[in-house]
Amino acid sequence: MNSIPSFNSYIEQSIIKNWNLDALTDYKGPTLQYHDVARKIEKLHILFENSDVKKGDKIAVCGRNSSQWAVAFLAIITYGAIVVPIQNEFKPEQIHNIVNHSESKLLFVGDVVATEITPEEMPSLEGIIYLPDNSVVISRTEKLTYAREHLNEIFGHRYPKYFRAEHVHYHVDDPEELAMINYTSGTTGFSKGVMLPYRALWGNLDYMLSSIAPKLTKNCNILVSLPMAHMYGLMADLIFNMIQGNHIYFLTRLPSPTLIAQAFTEIQPDIIFAVPLVVEKIVRKKIFPHVQTNRARLLLNMPVINKRIKEKIRDFVLKEFGGNAYEVVVGGAPLNKEIENFFLSIGFPIAMAYGTTETAPFITFANEEDYVAGSCGVAVKHMEVKVLSNDPA
Numbered sequence: 001m002n003s004i005p006s007f008n009s010y011i012e013q014s015i016i017k018n019w020n021l022d023a024l025t026d027y028k029g030p031t032l033q034y035h036d037v038a039r040k041i042e043k044l045h046i047l048f049e050n051s052d053v054k055k056g057d058k059i060a061v062c063g064r065n066s067s068q069w070a071v072a073f074l075a076i077i078t079y080g081a082i083v084v085p086i087q088n089e090f091k092p093e094q095i096h097n098i099v100n101h102s103e104s105k106l107l108f109v110g111d112v113v114a115t116e117i118t119p120e121e122m123p124s125l126e127g128i129i130y131l132p133d134n135s136v137v138i139s140r141t142e143k144l145t146y147a148r149e150h151l152n153e154i155f156g157h158r159y160p161k162y163f164r165a166e167h168v169h170y171h172v173d174d175p176e177e178l179a180m181i182n183y184t185s186g187t188t189g190f191s192k193g194v195m196l197p198y199r200a201l202w203g204n205l206d207y208m209l210s211s212i213a214p215k216l217t218k219n220c221n222i223l224v225s226l227p228m229a230h231m232y233g234l235m236a237d238l239i240f241n242m243i244q245g246n247h248i249y250f251l252t253r254l255p256s257p258t259l260i261a262q263a264f265t266e267i268q269p270d271i272i273f274a275v276p277l278v279v280e281k282i283v284r285k286k287i288f289p290h291v292q293t294n295r296a297r298l299l300l301n302m303p304v305i306n307k308r309i310k311e312k313i314r315d316f317v318l319k320e321f322g323g324n325a326y327e328v329v330v331g332g333a334p335l336n337k338e339i340e341n342f343f344l345s346i347g348f349p350i351a352m353a354y355g356t357t358e359t360a361p362f363i364t365f366a367n368e369e370d371y372v373a374g375s376c377g378v379a380v381k382h383m384e385v386k387v388l389s390n391d392p393a
Contacts, residue, residue: 007198008078010205010243011172014119018245021219021323024067025249027263033066034245038112039163044075044134046154050147051106051127055080055171058181060100061131062095063110064248065228068131070238072108073228074331077179078238080171084117084181084193085229088113094191096121098183102193106144109137111356175199182231184357196231201239203382207362208240210381212271216244220270223322225260225278231361232331232353236273246270257281264322272325273353275332280339286320314346327351327368331361340373352377359383 011116018034025031032040052061059076061083063069076083084102086095088110097120099107108129109117119128119138128138139145147154159167173179179198183191221349222241226233241248251259263280265273290296299309320330331353343350349368354376355361363385366377379385 004199004202006172007179007202007205008170008173008186011074011078012168013192014243014245016165020220021245022247023242024070025247026067027223027249027267029252030067032071035163035242037071038165038168040071040134041075041078042159042163042167043113043151043155044072045079046158047134047147047151048079048081049143050154051141051144053081053105055078056082056178058082058084058104059106059108060084060086060099060102060104061108062088062089062090062113062229063108063131064112064250064252065224065233065357066131067250068134069108069110069228070242070248070250072129072131073234073238074242076168078170080173082178082181084183085234086183087227087229090191091120092116092118098191098193099125101122101297102181102183117132141388173198175202180232181219182357189229194357196358196360201235204235204360204380205240205243205361205367207381207383208236209243211365211367212240213244216246216270218245220246221249221267222246223251223260223263223267223269223272225251225255225263225272225274230332231357232273232355233359236331236353257285261286261320268322268324270324270326272321272328274328274330275334276330276335276339280336281330283317283339283342287317290316292316310346314348317346317348325349328331329353331355344371344373 015034015038021034022031023034023037059081061069061072073083084104086098095117103124106129107125108131110131114130114137118391126141127136127144130137134146136144152170176197176199178195179201180196181193182196183193221235224233224237226237228234238248244341251263257278261277300306327349329351350371351368352371353362355363362380363383364377365380366372366375
């Protein structure tokens, strides 16, 4: 790894390059184009600047997946503050603990989280901002109150004509500079904070740009089904696709297999990142009832036509995943053996990712053409893997 460019420069360049293209859509809701995202980011930068938020201060985000969550994340990191994503499924006491432990200065909250937390349990916070409209729920400083009340006025003075692509200039980060503190689920007690430098984010992004990006259609559709407060969803679904100039759709409510399958059909994503459990539920509920009939089994046992039948089944399965994905990537846990064998038997383009929060997140990856049953793939670009075991098998 030689010279590492500014991570934020990728976001800056993508926004400028894709200025008039669709960027973020809440499924069945409104769409933001890249210039809309840039405008919202700039307004949040003005809010931070006039609220005395400094580079390196921590700002937490806790809410369900949404366009506004993505905007808040992008605004924080491109300002040079340290973003603290918090899983919205956490209990209030866990959220309080993370905000306090991370020494966050501001907290962005979604509609549900806003009703559950107790601001008094987070005494160091200077303010709580409501994600849906960026209104201030709680302000503990006069500067924050003034900045939010006069935000449009300040924005208008700074850009009296109109806000243009040439106005987009983001924080130039150093590779070793702290970008994010990601609190993992934790198996015991409170979550542990993982400190991630820009170098870690760039390493994963650079791998995806060289290995995955060439296989995607330019400005393609992407459906986010993974929680963005997890590193897997954050990197694979949001960061990578935002920098690619793709159109990202968010499921803003609990992603049930039925809802996800419906969204796949409508959005037709070019690539799918998921956890094995979601893929397994879709297969068992939507696919197996059609392909595990006596008639299907009989046809599959007929040597002359079984190849053609498998092709038909593969096309049917692909259609259930939108019909357009060049591969379906599973990560976060092993794929069920029965589901894996079924996919391989019909030549379905399944891929495997393995990683950790600490590696932001990829360690190994196997694209569909390199997939081997039971394997988690090979080490990704910029990553070194060593097996410390006398019996690695």
